[in-house]
Amino acid sequence: MKRGLSLQAALAAYRPDAELAPVPELDDPDTLLNSYHPDHLRGSMTKLTIGPNAGADCQRELADLLQAEAFIDEADLAGAQVTDTDVLVVGGGGAGCAAALAAAERGARVLLVTKLRLGDSNTVMAEGGIQAAIEPGDTAQQHMQDTLRAGHHAGDPALVAAMVGDGPEVIRWLIHQGMQFDQTASGDLHTRRAGGMTAPRIVHCRDYTGLEMMRVLREAVKQHRGIEVWDQSPVVELLSNERGQKCVGAVLGSLTDGSMRIVRTRSVILATGGLGRLHLNGFPTSNHIGATGDGLVLAYRMGARLCELDSFQYHPTGLVHPPHLYGKLVTEGVRAAGALLLNAHGQRFVDELQPRDIVSAAIIRECREGRGIHTDTGGVGVWLDTPRLERSQPGMLQQQFPKLLARTHHVGIDPRLEPILVHPTLHYQNGGVVIDVNGATSVPGLYAAGEVAGGIHGRNRIMGNALLDIIGFGRRAGIAAAAAEHDRGPKKITLEHVNRARRDLTLAGLPLTQRAPRILPAYTAAGKDIWKP
Amino acid sequence: MTETARDIQPVELLINGIPVRAEPQMTIVEAAWAGGVPRVTGVGCLEGVCGSCRILVRRGKEVNVALGCETFVEPGMEALFLPAPGTDRHQYQLTDLSDGWDIQARFHEIFPEASRCRHCHGCVKSCPKDISVEEGVALAAAGHYREAGEAFLECVMCELCDSACPENIAPAHVGLFSRRITAFFHLRPPNLIHKLEEIRKEQADKKEQP
Ligand SMILES: Cc1cc2nc3c(=O)[nH]c(=O)nc-3n(C[C@H](O)[C@H](O)[C@H](O)COP(=O)(O)OP(=O)(O)OC[C@H]3O[C@@H](n4cnc5c(N)ncnc54)[C@H](O)[C@@H]3O)c2cc1C
Ligand code: SF4
Ligand code: SF4
Ligand code: FES
Numbered sequence: 001m002k003r004g005l006s007l008q009a010a011l012a013a014y015r016p017d018a019e020l021a022p023v024p025e026l027d028d029p030d031t032l033l034n035s036y037h038p039d040h041l042r043g044s045m046t047k048l049t050i051g052p053n054a055g056a057d058c059q060r061e062l063a064d065l066l067q068a069e070a071f072i073d074e075a076d077l078a079g080a081q082v083t084d085t086d087v088l089v090v091g092g093g094g095a096g097c098a099a100a101l102a103a104a105e106r107g108a109r110v111l112l113v114t115k116l117r118l119g120d121s122n123t124v125m126a127e128g129g130i131q132a133a134i135e136p137g138d139t140a141q142q143h144m145q146d147t148l149r150a151g152h153h154a155g156d157p158a159l160v161a162a163m164v165g166d167g168p169e170v171i172r173w174l175i176h177q178g179m180q181f182d183q184t185a186s187g188d189l190h191t192r193r194a195g196g197m198t199a200p201r202i203v204h205c206r207d208y209t210g211l212e213m214m215r216v217l218r219e220a221v222k223q224h225r226g227i228e229v230w231d232q233s234p235v236v237e238l239l240s241n242e243r244g245q246k247c248v249g250a251v252l253g254s255l256t257d258g259s260m261r262i263v264r265t266r267s268v269i270l271a272t273g274g275l276g277r278l279h280l281n282g283f284p285t286s287n288h289i290g291a292t293g294d295g296l297v298l299a300y301r302m303g304a305r306l307c308e309l310d311s312f313q314y315h316p317t318g319l320v321h322p323p324h325l326y327g328k329l330v331t332e333g334v335r336a337a338g339a340l341l342l343n344a345h346g347q348r349f350v351d352e353l354q355p356r357d358i359v360s361a362a363i364i365r366e367c368r369e370g371r372g373i374h375t376d377t378g379g380v381g382v383w384l385d386t387p388r389l390e391r392s393q394p395g396m397l398q399q400q401f402p403k404l405l406a407r408t409h410h411v412g413i414d415p416r417l418e419p420i421l422v423h424p425t426l427h428y429q430n431g432g433v434v435i436d437v438n439g440a441t442s443v444p445g446l447y448a449a450g451e452v453a454g455g456i457h458g459r460n461r462i463m464g465n466a467l468l469d470i471i472g473f474g475r476r477a478g479i480a481a482a483a484a485e486h487d488r489g490p491k492k493i494t495l496e497h498v499n500r501a502r503r504d505l506t507l508a509g510l511p512l513t514q515r516a517p518r519i520l521p522a523y524t525a526a527g528k529d530i531w532k533p
Numbered sequence: 534m535t536e537t538a539r540d541i542q543p544v545e546l547l548i549n550g551i552p553v554r555a556e557p558q559m560t561i562v563e564a565a566w567a568g569g570v571p572r573v574t575g576v577g578c579l580e581g582v583c584g585s586c587r588i589l590v591r592r593g594k595e596v597n598v599a600l601g602c603e604t605f606v607e608p609g610m611e612a613l614f615l616p617a618p619g620t621d622r623h624q625y626q627l628t629d630l631s632d633g634w635d636i637q638a639r640f641h642e643i644f645p646e647a648s649r650c651r652h653c654h655g656c657v658k659s660c661p662k663d664i665s666v667e668e669g670v671a672l673a674a675a676g677h678y679r680e681a682g683e684a685f686l687e688c689v690m691c692e693l694c695d696s697a698c699p700e701n702i703a704p705a706h707v708g709l710f711s712r713r714i715t716a717f718f719h720l721r722p723p724n725l726i727h728k729l730e731e732i733r734k735e736q737a738d739k740k741e742q743p
Pocket of ligand 2: 664
């Protein structure tokens with residue numbers, strides 16, 4: 001990487017009122033992506049050798065986890081306490097809560113287990129908003145086309161149609177749970193247009209959309225008589241029937257005392273979210289600490305098909321400074337509101353509202369070619385020009401983006417006066433577990449919803465579609481899981497699928513030393529010695 | 534962003550009773566992990582929005598509560614991670630509140646303590662988000678739910694105010710109740726309703742012509 005300017009020098013040279021030249025034409029987006037997007041880094045991809053996706057491309061660090069040994073074997077099950085329930089929901093984010101509420105509304109007994117505290121999730125951190133085609137000039141068809149186009153036409157049209165069709169009803173349901181959204185003076189829902197959209201379609205609650213959503217859903221779940229919640233209880237393995245072909249429950253490991261518990265159930269809904277904390281390709285991440293891709297590992301070992309394991313979203317505007325917020329997100333809403341990106345020389349270099357993969361690749365190009373801004377803690381980035389935005393619309397940052405100001409306030413940084421240093425950060429798992437419109441995976445008894453599921457966003461997601469996806473498909477999975485038939489006769493719970501995976505690993509000559517799911521990153525003290533009380 | 538000379542002296546402090554040497558500029562959460570303090574799993578977002586990293590902080594004689602991911606290490610500081618709060622006793626379902634006309638009566642049934650605030654400021658002092666909790670409770674008790682809810686916009690549900698309240702008012706839940714019923718009863722956006730109606734008609738038409 002060529003060295004650009006230092007933070008101090010760039011800041012001294014920065015002027016919020018400098019004249020700007022127009023953005024240079026982007027002649028070939030594919031070349032830009034191939035040369036600079038992290039998915040195309042040399043050596044970052046490999047091919048899976050075992051399991052339902054054998055032969056498919058997969059990011060290397062993820063492949064190591066998908067082809068690893070389980071944490072437990074039969075011996076661990078002996079003596080473990082057994083609990084029965086109708087529906088087991090794994091994960092306490094937006095998708096898990098929506099699934100639990102939908103299943104409970106239909107009379108199922110629901111147990112929701114989550115790794116951390118209910119609500120500690122990527123959902124709570126979402127800022128910008130949620131998409132739904134509600135404006136007069138907008139249609140579900142348009143929303144569908146935008147989603148498929150931005151995803152490079154890799155998304156499953158049936159899933160996308162289901163999601164966009166759910167849009168307006170999802171917003172109504174959220175309001176019915178008690179979620180607030182920003183309104184215009186005449187009472188309409190306020191909408192914004194962001195990258196890759198043909199109409200304004202993002203509804204939001206200031207830049208606290210995820211916090212508002214999570215607070216409300218968390219309270220609704222906790223208040224619901226039909227839902228029991230267990231915190232600090234990550235699933236470490238699923239359970240299968242004697243032939244290893246149906247999911248019949250899960251094994252939980254307690255983070256508080258290391259003990260194991262068994263849950264027997266007619267359906268399991270995986271809503272474990274994403275994998276930013278695997279720090280793929282060495283990138284920082286915007287994700288919460290529990291985003292370690294556990295759901296992918298659990299589903300794959302159970303025999304469920306996955307998709308797009310070589311495609312991840314690096315959000316263009318992760319914070320570089322201050323250091324304790326490295327990788328944390330600045331919402332795309334700020335660019336949607338008009339903030340520009342400038343390199344170390346104060347020049348624009350990309351249309352800020354291009355899809356995220358393009359903008360990220362362009363930022364990485366600027367940094368690699370010596371037009372980046374370097375901090376003395378080793379970070380590099382470009383400017384997000386918030387002071388210029390503030391000058392053009394005084395007061396708007398405080399009014400529309402209070403979180404942006406509040407987060408750096410206590411370290412003395414004011415984005416109204418100083419531009420923000422940003423660099424792409426690992427943000428979202430585009431693919432995941434293959435599902436149908438009911439959230440059913442290719443394994444009977446196993447459902448998936450939310451970021452852990454794939455097939456909707458293709459190879460690139462546009463802003464606001466994740467929050468829509470988690471509520472829409474969370475509810476769909478909850479409804480389907482609650483309606484699932486009871487198995488008749490004695491239910492045998494086994495680890496047959498684990499044994500099968502171990503045989504496959506041995507046959508393929510792969511090592512049995514690495515264990516997965518990861519549960520917590522190794523840099524947390526608990527992640528180092530997990531399950532060794 | 535002006536400090537250029539970075540202090541390289543390690544900072545010594547106690548976390549959960551365990552001596553830790555941390556780098557300056559580390560947060561309490563980072564220091565706990567780096568120092569190998571076991572079982573620090575009351576952590577989520579690392580950016581002050583999930584409210585799970587509740588800590589008690591002692592600096593000399595002064596004791597405060599705070600969020601561990603937003604509090605920086607200081608020499609001689611003692612930090613203690615607090616357990617997650619239990620389920621709140623104030624139970625209600627929005628769908629049971631079908632009539633907005635008796636909402637004040639229902640509110641006082643669900644939160645009987647809310648009218649007994651003794652203005653001790655305990656909640657305000659413990660709030661890491663500088664929310665005017667006490668005022669919010671008073672607004673809710675007087676039936677001004679929209680304004681009360683607005684005061685809690687930035688609430689991260691750490692429930693530190695609940696723990697501080699000697700009257701067990703559960704201010705955080707009062708705030709959330711206020712926000713929720715405001716949406717539940719009053720958020721009726723014309724553009725959304727229009728679209729829902731359009732979709733309903735389309736579907737009805739489809740059913741009619743087989
Ligand atoms: C900073 C940020 C900003 C974002 N902004 C937006 C936005 O503006 N608009 C938008 O549409 N999308 C946004 N996104 C994306 C969106 O928030 C997420 O994709 C979405 O919330 C994921 O929801 P989820 O319920 O699938 O997963 P999560 O909300 O992450 O929940 C997953 C849950 O599963 C639990 N879990 C994980 N592993 C296990 C296990 N082994 N056992 C038990 N539980 C487990 C976790 O602890 C967590 O509770 C943003 C994401 C981030 C990180
Ligand atoms: S109002 Fe209470 S729960 Fe909300 S942030 Fe403040 S102290 Fe935490
Ligand atoms: S802590 Fe409780 S009693 Fe004291 S001011 Fe706050 S709400 Fe009132
Ligand atoms: S970890 Fe979420 S508030 Fe501190």
